[in-house]
Amino acid sequence: MPHDHNNELSSSGHPYRKDQDYPLTYWQNLEIAVREILIEKNITSETEIQLTIEEMDNRSPSNGAKVIAKAWTDPEYKRRLLIDASAASKELGFDIGPLKLIALENTKNIHNVIVCTLCSCYPRNLLGLPPDWYKQRSYRSRIVKQPRNVLKEFGLNLSEEITVRVHDSTADMRYIVIPLRPPQTESLSEEELTKLITRDSMIGVGVPKSA
Amino acid sequence: MRVKVKQMFPPGHVRTPFYLRGKTGEIERELGYFKNPEELAYGLNANKQKLYRVRFSMSEIWGEASEASNDTVDAEIYEHWLEKV
Amino acid sequence: MKDKNIKNSYVRWHDMGGRPAGKVELNEHDFELWEKRVDALMVLASSKGYFTVDGLRRVLEDMGEKAFTEMSYYERWMASINQNLVEAGAYSLKELGEKMAEVEARGTTYGECNLQETGKG
Numbered sequence: 322m323p324h325d326h327n328n329e330l331s332s333s334g335h336p337y338r339k340d341q342d343y344p345l346t347y348w349q350n351l352e353i354a355v356r357e358i359l360i361e362k363n364i365t366s367e368t369e370i371q372l373t374i375e376e377m378d379n380r381s382p383s384n385g386a387k388v389i390a391k392a393w394t395d396p397e398y399k400r401r402l403l404i405d406a407s408a409a410s411k412e413l414g415f416d417i418g419p420l421k422l423i424a425l426e427n428t429k430n431i432h433n434v435i436v437c438t439l440c441s442c443y444p445r446n447l448l449g450l451p452p453d454w455y456k457q458r459s460y461r462s463r464i465v466k467q468p469r470n471v472l473k474e475f476g477l478n479l480s481e482e483i484t485v486r487v488h489d490s491t492a493d494m495r496y497i498v499i500p501l502r503p504p505q506t507e508s509l510s511e512e513e514l515t516k517l518i519t520r521d522s523m524i525g526v527g528v529p530k531s532a
Numbered sequence: 533m534r535v536k537v538k539q540m541f542p543p544g545h546v547r548t549p550f551y552l553r554g555k556t557g558e559i560e561r562e563l564g565y566f567k568n569p570e571e572l573a574y575g576l577n578a579n580k581q582k583l584y585r586v587r588f589s590m591s592e593i594w595g596e597a598s599e600a601s602n603d604t605v606d607a608e609i610y611e612h613w614l615e616k617v
Numbered sequence: 618m619k620d621k622n623i624k625n626s627y628v629r630w631h632d633m634g635g636r637p638a639g640k641v642e643l644n645e646h647d648f649e650l651w652e653k654r655v656d657a658l659m660v661l662a663s664s665k666g667y668f669t670v671d672g673l674r675r676v677l678e679d680m681g682e683k684a685f686t687e688m689s690y691y692e693r694w695m696a697s698i699n700q701n702l703v704e705a706g707a708y709s710l711k712e713l714g715e716k717m718a719e720v721e722a723r724g725t726t727y728g729e730c731n732l733q734e735t736g737k738g
Binding site for chain 3: 341342343344345346348349350351352353354355356357358359360362364365367369370373374377378438439440441450452453454456457458459460461462463465466471474475489
């Protein structure tokens, strides 16, 4: 029985691509086969797979935004975040598992941006799955050589007074950028602040929205 | 502490990017010990290796092609890929 | 001491830092259900100890550059996950071949060939 998502939106509000009605591809054939074999052998179960998908669906930039907003409003929390970002995320209920997360603080003089030139390492357990461009050749090749040029393509122009630090996730660390708090936001609550913090500002290719 | 990335080019699964081989940087922080990905990748019993974050200036890596010489790249490099300067 | 000449042929295709490339394409696609299933398979198989993310990467790299241009991200992941599971002895190629044929015989679309509701809300 065909099942499609014609009337459903994904958790991020985009329509699903209508994969269910397309002719079965070889790799989809493989996916179904492997999944069924593993279930038949009791290596996993339908329920377990379902829960894993839901867990990943529940991870999104809004989780990271809550961490950042708290760092902006609570200097002691920010201090702990800079020492051990995994533990600090867990304080807010975001258990990122065995990943070692390092928080990088932007200042008036320093702008941080993250990449994985070798593959696509990303703080996915906090922010959810990475965007397509993060995994593609152009970003991975150019950000370590011409970060300012690449950031211009994202609409971010950095002055000469700022030092750009690019972080290449080559091994076991994962990174999140603590963007600069926008001006005139002193009166905003933590929750209001989270709405300003975008995924791109936590990767370093953008800045938060203004108040 | 200044360190130089070894100029070696084994085929296979290594996590030291080509663009950093032979480059000299500064240890930004020590990260602790982690199982060697070069062994994990082949299903071997992996030994723990010391891991460092090393900071390189753009001018060190790219020379005149760099946009701003004091911009930096920080990468995680395993101890067996580094030599003292 | 003179630096030795660094031969470009030693650069593996996946090692992309600093190589020439065009503009960043900012389009993003939302993940299809089958792709989420592949991702889940990776998380589960590695957490259960069949292989690690290093094994996933190693197979991806060994697939070569053509795979990067001709296959989608999750197609490559599926190929790699399967390779790693086979190497770990999770199932045999005979079992796999027979199951794939069985799946394909169910119909023509993904929906028709997929029996289980895994991942649907």
